[in-house]
Every structure is written in C-alpha cells, then in structure tokens.
Amino acid sequence: MKLTLRVWRQKNADADGAMSTYEVDGVSPDMSFLEMLDTLNEELILKGEDPVAFDHDCREGICGACSLVINGDAHGPERTTTCQLHMRSFRDGDTLDIEPWRASAFPVIKDLVVDRSAFDRIIQAGGYITAPTGSAPEAHATPVPKPDADLAFEHAECIGCGACVAACPNGAAMLFTSAKVNHLNVLPQGAPERETRVLDMVAQMDEEGFGGCTLAGECATACPKGIPLTSITSMNKEWLRATRKVAKR
Amino acid sequence: MALATRTDRRPSLARTVWDSSVGKKAVMAVSGIVMLLYLVVHMIGNLKIFFGPGEFDHYAHWLRTLGEPFMHYEWTLWLIRVVLVAAVVAHAVSAYQLSRRDLRARPSKYVHKKARASYATRTMRWGGVILGLFIVWHLLDLTTGTVHSGGFQEGHPYQNVVDTFSTWYGNVVYLVAMLALGLHVRHGFFSAAQTLGAGSRTRNRALRAVADVLALLLTAGFVAVPVGVMTGVVS
Ligand code: HEM
Ligand code: SF4
Ligand code: FES
Numbered sequence: 001m002k003l004t005l006r007v008w009r010q011k012n013a014d015a016d017g018a019m020s021t022y023e024v025d026g027v028s029p030d031m032s033f034l035e036m037l038d039t040l041n042e043e044l045i046l047k048g049e050d051p052v053a054f055d056h057d058c059r060e061g062i063c064g065a066c067s068l069v070i071n072g073d074a075h076g077p078e079r080t081t082t083c084q085l086h087m088r089s090f091r092d093g094d095t096l097d098i099e100p101w102r103a104s105a106f107p108v109i110k111d112l113v114v115d116r117s118a119f120d121r122i123i124q125a126g127g128y129i130t131a132p133t134g135s136a137p138e139a140h141a142t143p144v145p146k147p148d149a150d151l152a153f154e155h156a157e158c159i160g161c162g163a164c165v166a167a168c169p170n171g172a173a174m175l176f177t178s179a180k181v182n183h184l185n186v187l188p189q190g191a192p193e194r195e196t197r198v199l200d201m202v203a204q205m206d207e208e209g210f211g212g213c214t215l216a217g218e219c220a221t222a223c224p225k226g227i228p229l230t231s232i233t234s235m236n237k238e239w240l241r242a243t244r245k246v247a248k249r
Numbered sequence: 250m251a252l253a254t255r256t257d258r259r260p261s262l263a264r265t266v267w268d269s270s271v272g273k274k275a276v277m278a279v280s281g282i283v284m285l286l287y288l289v290v291h292m293i294g295n296l297k298i299f300f301g302p303g304e305f306d307h308y309a310h311w312l313r314t315l316g317e318p319f320m321h322y323e324w325t326l327w328l329i330r331v332v333l334v335a336a337v338v339a340h341a342v343s344a345y346q347l348s349r350r351d352l353r354a355r356p357s358k359y360v361h362k363k364a365r366a367s368y369a370t371r372t373m374r375w376g377g378v379i380l381g382l383f384i385v386w387h388l389l390d391l392t393t394g395t396v397h398s399g400g401f402q403e404g405h406p407y408q409n410v411v412d413t414f415s416t417w418y419g420n421v422v423y424l425v426a427m428l429a430l431g432l433h434v435r436h437g438f439f440s441a442a443q444t445l446g447a448g449s450r451t452r453n454r455a456l457r458a459v460a461d462v463l464a465l466l467l468t469a470g471f472v473a474v475p476v477g478v479m480t481g482v483v484s
Contacts, residue, residue, distance in 0.1 A: 006360075008360070019360055069359060071361050071363075072359055072361040072362065072363035073363070097360060097361035099359055099360060099361065102355065102357050102358070103354060103355055104354050104355065104356050105354065168355070169355060169370060170350075170351035170352075170355060170370070171351070171354035171355035172351070172354065199259075202269055202270075205270075206268075206270050209353065209354055210354055211270075211351035211352075211354030212270040212271075212273075212274060212347050212350060212351055213274070213443075214351065214369065214370040214373065214440070215369065215436070215439070215440045215443060216369060216370055228450065230448060230453065232443065233442075233443040233446055233447075233448040233449065234446070234449075235271075236274075236275075236443065236444055236445065237445075237446025237447075238446075239269075239272070240271075240275060240445065240446055241446075243262060243265050243266060243272065244262075246259050246265075247259075247261065247262035247265070
C-alpha cells in the first residue's frame with residue numbers, strides 16, 4: 001500500500017505547529033498503525049530529518065500511551081487503541097490526517113505527543129484506596145457481590161488513554177474520571193473514601209481545565225475500552241450524594 | 250479498621266455546588282425542570298383560548314385570585330413570577346459559565362473536520378439564547394404590553410393574543426421560539442435526568458421517549474394558538 005500522510009509537526013510546546021505531508025510506500029495491511037509510522041520515521045532518519053514524535057509503550061492495547069487522532073477520530077476508525085489498529089482498515093492511496101489529542105488540559109509537547117499528567121493528578125486526588133500495607137489479604141475476607149464485581153471490572157478497564165477527552169467537543173474528562181470513581185466506589189474496599197473520592201477527583205478535574213459534559217456522547221464512541229456513557233450519570237449521582245453527606249457533617 | 254480519615258474542612262453545600270462543573274450543571278438541570286413544569290401548565294392553560302374570550306379571560310383573572318382568601322389578590326401569581334425569574338437567572342448564568350468553560354477547554358480545532366455530535370450542544374446554546382430573547386419579548390408583549398401591536402388591554406388577554414398573532418412578525422417570532430423550545434426540551438430533559446443521576450442503562454431508552462413526547466406535546470400545544478388565530482378558528 002502507498003499512503004499520503006498529513007502529520008502535525010510541532011517543535012516544542014511553545015512553537016506553532018502545522019501539518020506536513022509525507023508519502024509512505026510498501027505499507028503492508030498487516031502492519032499496525034504504529035509500525036507504519038516506524039517505517040516513516042526510519043526513512044526520515046535516513047534522510048537526516050527529525051522523526052515524528054508519538055507516544056507508545058506496550059503496543060498491545062493495555063497501557064494507554066498511544067494517542068493519535070486519525071482522520072478526526074481518536075484512535076482511528078476502529079474501536080481500539082492506535083497500536084491495535086491495523087493498516088487493513090485503510091486503502092491503498094488513502095490520505096490520512098494524523099493529529100495529537102487536542103484539549104487545553106493536554107498541551108502538545110512535541111509533534112503528536114501531549115502532556116497527560118493532568119490525568120495523574122486526578123488519580124492522585126482520590127483514585128486510590130487507603131489500605132494497610134503488608135501481605136495480600138485473604139481473597140474471601142471481603143465478599144463482593146458478583147454484579148458489583150462486574151461493574152467495577154467494567155470501569156477498571158479504562159487505560160487512561162485520554163481518547164474521551166480528545167473526542168469530546170468540550171475537552172471534558174468526565175468519562176475517564178467517572179470510570180475511575182465508579183471502579184472504586186462500587187467496591188467495599190473503596191467505601192471509606194467513597195465521598196471524598198468523587199468530590200476531590202471532580203474538583204481536580206475542574207482545576208485542570210477540562211470542560212463539562214453536554215451529553216454529546218463522543219467520548220463513549222471513541223473509548224477503546226467501551227466505558228459506557230452512563231458511567232457519567234453514575235458519577236453525577238455519586239457526586240450529588242457525597243455533597244449532601246459531607247455538608248451534613 | 251483503623252483508617253486515617255480525612256478531617257479537612259469542606260466548604261458549604263452552596264459553595265461546593267456552585268464551584269463545581271458537576272454542581273453547576275445540577276443547578277441548570279433543576280432550574281430547567283422548574284421552568285419545564287411551569288411550561289406544561291402554561292401550555293394547557295393557553296389551550297383554553299379555543300373555548301372563547303369568556304373562558305380565557307376568566308382563567309386569567311382566576312390566576313390572580315389563586316390562593317384567596319389566604320393569599321391577597323395577585324400574591325400567588327407574584328410568588329410564581331419570583332420563582333420563575335430565579336430559575337431563568339440561575340439557568341442562564343450557569344449555562345453561560347459552563348459554556349465558557351467548555352469552549353476554553355478545547356481552544357484549537359482539529360484540522361480534519363468531522364460532523365461532530367456537538368450538534369446537540371450547539372442547538373442547546375443557540376436555542377437557549379433564542380429562548381432568553383423570546384422570554385423578554387413575550388413579557389413585554391403580553392404581560393406589560395410595552396411592545397404590543399394593537400392597543401394593549403389589561404385584563405383582556407384573549408384580544409391581546411389575537412392582536413399579536415394577527416401580525417406576521419408576531420407569528421414568526423413565536424413559531425421560531427417554540428421550535429427552539431421543542432429542541433431544547435428534547436435534549437434538556439434527557440440531559441437533566443443524567444445530570445441528576447436518574448438515568449441508567451435500562452432506563453435511558455424510556456427517558457429518551459419521554460423527552461421526545463414531552464417536547465412534541467409542548468411544541469404542538471403552544472403552536473396551536475397562533476395557528477388557531479391564523480386560520481381564523483380563534484378571532
Ligand atoms: C434563558 C433562556 C435559556 C438559556 C440561555 C438556556 C441555555 C441552556 C444551555 C446552554 C443548556 C446546556 C445544554 C448542554 O449542556 O448540553 C441548557 C440545558 C437545559 N435547559 Fe435551558 N436555556 C434556557 C431556557 C430554558 C427553558 C425555558 C427551559 C424549560 C423547558 C430549559 C430547560 C433546560 C433543561 C431541562 C436543560 C438540561 C440541563 C442539564 O443538562 O442537566 N431551558 N439550557
Ligand atoms: S474512559 Fe476510555 S477513552 Fe477515556 S481514558 Fe479511559 S480508556 Fe481512554
Ligand atoms: S501502546 Fe499501549 S495501549 Fe497502545
């Protein structure tokens with residue numbers, strides 16, 4: 001396959017960026033999208049040019065590092081991560097626009113790499129449980145009803161990639177935050193911080209400059225892990241409950 | 250379990266709600282539902298115009314005597330007005346502030362444009378502005394009579410309504426606003442249910458259906474009045 005790539009190039013956080021056009025030839029349909037970019041970068045390095053910077057780590061869809069907007073879709077046309085997207089999803093002769101996540105809370109560092117540490121700070125604000133350290137507790141010591149375990153697991157699938165923010169017309173981190181809040185709030189292990197967790201994580205989310213939810217639904221469509229839009233509804237419910245409880249004290 | 254509990258002091262309920270994007274959205278949802286409840290009653294009341302000037306004008310008079318003898322003449326009406334003004338102001342201010350935050354959060358656009366699902370969001374914002382302007386015009390037209398087309402007569406709402414809908418612009422303004430209202434309620438009702446945590450995977454289909462029916466009935470009911478005047482059924 002032969003492809004025309006229009007890639008966002010930006011020297012550093014302060015520089016103005018622009019789209020640059022490249023041709024890549026000899027692309028196999030079995031290549032992953034990132035391998036296709038590796039091919040481009042090898043050519044660029046051989047020519048003595050600066051390779052395109054992009055984030056990646058596991059390349060197996062579990063770490064959440066890869067983050068490209070391809071033809072306007074976060075993670076491209078399939079519902080998966082960019083690293084698990086294969087070139088067979090495209091056709092010979094296609095022109096592909098490749099851009100970084102765009103949100104003011106995710107500033108571009110270089111080319112296609114954005115700073116997602118805002119997510120880390122949301123986690124630091126409450127995405128943990130307070131547990132005594134030591135050896136792992138006996139698994140049956142804390143019973144978890146099966147439906148709750150399933151619900152927690154569904155939310156635990158979030159890999160923190162940020163595609164939800166990239167896809168949202170308001171640059172909102174509601175889907176990410178709700179996945180993290182619900183994951184722990186449905187479990188007995190998360191119960192001691194149930195109220196402070198949701199209040200602090202939402203406050204941090206606001207603090208980072210993410211937008212709010214207008215039910216556009218783009219986040220849940222883009223999410224490679226299928227976190228549902230109703231997670232946001234559950235988080236809203238948790239937040240209102242926590243606000244009432246904390247105010248009563 | 251000896252867990253270290255956090256003992257930091259938290260701001261008041263009102264502060265927490267107003268300072269949070271989730272809380273402010275709840276203010277918007279509650280004020281929207283207050284307006285929505287009022288509009289359902291308002292729409293049903295308007296339909297009395299089809300039973301002639303006697304019944305319609307009497308209904309308008311009754312609104313002023315509502316709650317008597319406990320309430321003085323017009324007290325109840327003023328109470329409703331105060332609640333509604335509070336709802337409109339709370340709704341519009343939170344809508345403005347949240348929209349500003351949303352626009353700031355996504356300053357640079359993608360080069361590759363897609364028809365994004367911001368359709369609903371944009372309709373809500375423009376529809377909201379249209380509704381805000383409409384509310385002002387509507388009050389100046391039929392409540393105070395300041396911009397009324399015919400000779401405005403206090404206490405004769407039937408004739409005032411017929412006068413308004415005998416002008417082309419009266420009809421255009423009204424029809425555009427009611428269309429905006431229908432779209433606003435359709436997304437707004439469903440939205441408010443999610444904001445207040447009432448939605449769920451199993452309930453959302455029903456909530457969407459209720460939103461559609463509510464929007465349709467509300468729009469049809471309100472639009473019936475100018476259509477009645479235009480077709481001569483009401484004159
Ligand atoms: C002053 C005029 C108005 C303005 C400026 C306005 C503006 C807005 C905006 C911008 C939204 C947010 C949409 C979103 O986040 O997706 C909204 C939501 C809403 N509006 Fe209005 N609106 C107005 C009048 C009304 C009226 C008359 C009603 C009554 C039917 C109403 C009911 C609602 C409801 C129920 C919501 C949903 C709240 C939520 O998302 O939780 N609005 N409005
Ligand atoms: S909710 Fe989905 S899209 Fe958002 S960060 Fe988690 S995995 Fe990525
Ligand atoms: S590189 Fe780890 S999820 Fe794509």
